[in-house]
Structure formats: structure tokens, C-alpha cells
Amino acid sequence: MNDLSGAFATAFGLILTLDPQLAEIVALSLRVSLTAVCLAGLIGLPLGAALAVTRFPGRRAVIVVMNALMGLPPVVVGLLVYLMLTNHGPLGSFQLLYTPAAMIIAQTILITPIIAALARQTVEDLDGEYDEQLRAFGLSTFDRIQTLLYEGRMRLTTAFLAGFGRAIAEVGAIIIVGGNINHVTRTMTTAIALETSRGEFALALALGIILLALALGINALLTSLQREPNVVPRFGARL
Amino acid sequence: MQRAANPAPQKEAPDPPHTARMLPVAGQGLIVTRAGRTILDGVDLALGTKPGTTIVLGPNGAGKSVLIRVLCGLLGPDQGTVTWGGTAPDRARVARIGLVFQKPVLLRRSARANIEYALGVTGTPKAERRERAEGALRRAGLAHFGETNARVLSSGEQQRLTLARALAVKPDILVLDEPAANLDPASTAAIEDVLRGMRDAGTPIVLITHDLSQARRLGDEVVFLHKGQVKERTPAADFFARPKSPEALAYINGEIVL
Numbered sequence: 408m409n410d411l412s413g414a415f416a417t418a419f420g421l422i423l424t425l426d427p428q429l430a431e432i433v434a435l436s437l438r439v440s441l442t443a444v445c446l447a448g449l450i451g452l453p454l455g456a457a458l459a460v461t462r463f464p465g466r467r468a469v470i471v472v473m474n475a476l477m478g479l480p481p482v483v484v485g486l487l488v489y490l491m492l493t494n495h496g497p498l499g500s501f502q503l504l505y506t507p508a509a510m511i512i513a514q515t516i517l518i519t520p521i522i523a524a525l526a527r528q529t530v531e532d533l534d535g536e537y538d539e540q541l542r543a544f545g546l547s548t549f550d551r552i553q554t555l556l557y558e559g560r561m562r563l564t565t566a567f568l569a570g571f572g573r574a575i576a577e578v579g580a581i582i583i584v585g586g587n588i589n590h591v592t593r594t595m596t597t598a599i600a601l602e603t604s605r606g607e608f609a610l611a612l613a614l615g616i617i618l619l620a621l622a623l624g625i626n627a628l629l630t631s632l633q634r635e636p637n638v639v640p641r642f643g644a645r646l
Numbered sequence: 647m648q649r650a651a652n653p654a655p656q657k658e659a660p661d662p663p664h665t666a667r668m669l670p671v672a673g674q675g676l677i678v679t680r681a682g683r684t685i686l687d688g689v690d691l692a693l694g695t696k697p698g699t700t701i702v703l704g705p706n707g708a709g710k711s712v713l714i715r716v717l718c719g720l721l722g723p724d725q726g727t728v729t730w731g732g733t734a735p736d737r738a739r740v741a742r743i744g745l746v747f748q749k750p751v752l753l754r755r756s757a758r759a760n761i762e763y764a765l766g767v768t769g770t771p772k773a774e775r776r777e778r779a780e781g782a783l784r785r786a787g788l789a790h791f792g793e794t795n796a797r798v799l800s801s802g803e804q805q806r807l808t809l810a811r812a813l814a815v816k817p818d819i820l821v822l823d824e825p826a827a828n829l830d831p832a833s834t835a836a837i838e839d840v841l842r843g844m845r846d847a848g849t850p851i852v853l854i855t856h857d858l859s860q861a862r863r864l865g866d867e868v869v870f871l872h873k874g875q876v877k878e879r880t881p882a883a884d885f886f887a888r889p890k891s892p893e894a895l896a897y898i899n900g901e902i903v904l
Contacts, residue, residue: 536751537751539715543718545739558754
């Protein structure tokens with residue numbers, strides 16, 4: 408209880424004084440996770456949509472694997488990315504280990520399956536509804552994907568939210584490939600892990616409160632953008 | 647082919663070359679079976695050979711919708727061939743058939759943007775789209791709904807919008823699958839007005855309907871379909887006065903035809 412009230416006091420103190428170190432940590436967290444969610448969107452949206460509108464042998468299996476990858480354990484992703492980026496690894500020459508870039512790569516891998524799987528579901532549902540009309544337009548597969556992604560734009564923000572939520576909250580992958588280096592790769596979650604292990608519960612909780620507030624704020628922002636005239640599509644008055 | 651009792655005006659200008667390649671929309675020996683049921687049983691039919699409105703009549707399950715989808719290239723026949731202007735259907739020409747389905751399918755954007763989208767995919771230059779979309783909205787009585795999200799329009803307005811979208815692209819032939827089923831009388835009247843205007847402008851129209859009075863109001867000729875076969879193709883006035891097939895006679899007399 409003491410910890411909690413102390414945490415709130417510490418949190419507000421840090422926020423009100425615009426603590427520069429806190430600002431640095433928050434900014435890096437946002438930079439890493441927002442970049443990762445954008446990259447994952449660039450990969451995942453076309454991938455999911457293409458999977459939704461094409462038919463090929465083994466498609467079911469690909470979908471099952473993709474859905475399973477939504478639950479990728481962050482530490483495993485961290486480990487694999489570490490092995491790729493370490494000096495002796497295949498991508499070691501890029502010297503990316505313990506940089507924000509490594510963290511972005513790890514989080515992108517982590518959330519691309521989430522965005523792709525949700526995009527696949529959304530676009531496939533829309534495709535079922537629009538199929539005949541889109542064929543009557545004589546669309547190519549590419550144009551069809553583009554149109555359906557645009558039509559699903561409101562629902563696809565949810566995919567972005569899910570991806571962002573996972574990225575901003577995860578610690579396992581970025582602590583392995585980032586190393587929680589002060590001023591370089593320290594994010595809110597890695598700092599919380601560190602402060603907890605040091606017994607600095609108040610500071611850890613304060614960071615946790617700020618993390619929650621940020622997640623809430625970004626969700627609220629995107630949800631307000633998401634608002635559309637929420638009508639059930641009416642297909643001829645069926646009285 | 648007998649002359650239509652309600653003759654459509656002849657086009658003054660000769661057919662532009664692209665029309666010659668699209669029409670007629672024809673099928674030979676079309677057979678479609680689904681789940682062991684024969685839906686089309688050897689249909690030979692050429693549509694759009696001349697201007698005017700062709701009504702496709704027949705009881706439920708006669709194969710009307712399937713026939714139209716096969717002819718428009720949306721469904722492949724199990725046997726038989728479909729040709730557009732003498733050549734096999736291809737995706738590039740699908741959009742030259744103006745299709746209106748029973749259930750309007752509209753994109754999640756404004757009414758005008760829906761039409762502009764259709765103009766875009768059919769290759770209308772961007773500069774012309776807005777003007778043509780607004781013209782089409784006016785013709786469908788939707789001039790005030792241009793900026794309204796298409797998805798919040800009433801069902802009658804939505805169906806008029808799909809018709810506006812179909813006519814905006816200046817289709818070679820207009821095909822409608824029960825466009826006015828379940829609509830209010832005002833929307834039905836608005837749709838029929840647009841169809842008369844297009845017919846008088848020389849666009850061949852194919853209209854599937856269950857509404858016999860609508861068929862009488864709009865039809866130049868009637869194709870009667872029963873159990874997947876074309877039972878007769880007759881000028882509308884003759885059809886309603888003395889149908890040639892017993893099934894059609896029973897149908898227009900209001901008997902239940904199975």
C-alpha cells in the first residue's frame with residue numbers, strides 16, 4: 408500500500424517536473440513501438456489481404472501458422488533476432504545489436520503476424536460481402552486488395568491497436584536485443600524490469616502508471632478516429 | 647425474332663466500334679448444375695441484339711439469376727459457351743455491362759465517391775469523373791445526397807445509387823436482377839423512370855423481375871424461363887395477351903408454377 412501511494416506520488420512528481428530522463432525513456436518507447444507497428448502494417452496489411460483474396464494449395468495451413476504466430480513468445484523472438492544480429496550471426500556485420508534498430512526489428516517480427524492475421528480476417532469478411540460487385544467492376548487482384556483494405560480501414564485500426572498494445576507492453580524481446588542500456592536502449596518496460604530487480608518499486612510502479620496512461624491515451628485517440636456512421640448495412644428493406 | 651410491340655427508337659448514329667465488340671451478350675447450350683440439381687438446362691439466348699427492354703420472367707428457381715450471372719461472366723457454365731460480341735468474355739470488358747443486383751453493394755464512402763470509384767475502374771479520366779457522377783446522381787433523383795455516406799441511405803436510395811453508378815459508366819447493356827424487389831413505390835417509380843430514359847436513349851436493358859405489372863410497364867419483349875429452359879421469347883404485348891407456353895400462361899394467370 409505504501410508502495411502504491413508512494414508510486415503515485417513519484418509518478419506525478421516525475422511527470423510534473425518533466426523529468427528529462429523519464430522523457431527520454433518514454434520517447435524511445437514510443438519511437439520503437441510506433442515504428443515497429445508502422446513497419447508491421449506495411450508488411451502485414453498487404454500480406455493478410457493477399458491471403459484473404461487468393462486461393463492456393465496450402466492456404467489453410469498458412470493461415471493456421473499465421474494465427475499461431477500471433478502468440479509468439481517475445482523472448483523467443485528476442486533470442487532469434489539476437490542470434491541473427493550478434494557479431495557472429497548472419498547479419499552481424501550491420502552492428503545492430505543493442506541499438507533501437509534491433510528493438511524495432513524484434514517488435515516488428517512480433518506484431519506483423521497479429522496485423523496480418525487480423526487484416527486477413529477483416530478483408531476476407533468484406534470480400535464475401537463485395538465479391539460479386541467487385542467482379543462486376545472487373546477488378547484485378549491488386550485493385551481488389553487495395554479497395555478492400557480501404558473499405559476495411561475502420562476495422563483495421565483495431566489491428567493497429569492490437570499490434571501497438573503488444574509492442575509497447577512487451578519486454579522480453581527488447582531487453583534481449585536492446586540490453587536496457589541507459590540513454591541508448593532503455594524503454595519503459597525494460598526500465599520497469601530493472602527497477603523492480605533493484606527493489607525500486609516506487610519508480611517501477613511510477614513507470615507502469617505512465618505506461619498505462621500512454622496506452623490508454625493512444626487507444627482513445629485511435630478510437631475517436633475510428634468512429635464511422637455505425638449503421639448495419641441495409642440490403643433492401645426486409646420488413 | 648418478331649418485332650417488339652412497343653418498338654424502341656432506333657439509334658441515329660451508327661454503333662461506335664466498342665459497342666460492336668460487346669454485343670450481343672450470348673450463351674449457347676448453357677448447362678449449370680449445382681449439388682445435383684440442374685439449374686440451367688441447355689439455354690441458348692442472345693441479349694442486347696437491339697435496343698429495348700427485355701424482361702426475364704419465371705418462377706423462383708427457374709434459373710433467372712444464374713443465367714444472368716453466367717451471361718455476364720460472373721459464373722462459369724458447366725457446359726456451353728458465353729460470348730460477348732462474338733468473342734469469349736474477359737475481365738477488361740465486364741464493367742461495360744451495367745449490373746444492378748437485388749441487394750445493393752456500396753462502398754463505405756459518399757454516394758458521389760461510389761460513382762466516381764466505378765468511373766475510375768472503368769478508365770474514365772479523373773477530370774470527368776465528378777461531373778459525370780453528379781449527372782448520374784441527378785438522373786437518379788439523388789442530387790442532394792452526393793456527400794452523404796452511401797451506407798446511411800435508405801434501401802430505396804441505395805438501390806437508386808447502384809443504378810446511378812451503373813448508368814454513369816455508360817454501359818453497353820444494362821442488366822438488373824430484381825432491382826425493385828421490396829422497395830417502396832416511390833423508389834420503384836424513380837428506378838422505372840431512369841430505366842425508361844436509358845431505354846429511350848438506346849441502351850438495351852435486361853430486367854429480371856417477379857412483378858408482372860412492372861413487366862407490363864417496362865417490357866418490350868419477354869423471355870420466359872422455366873426449370874432452366876427458355877420456354878419462349880415473345881414481344882411483351884403478345885406475351886401477356888396469349889403466351890405460347892402453358893407454363894407461361896399459368897404463371898401470368900397467377901397460378902403457382904413449380
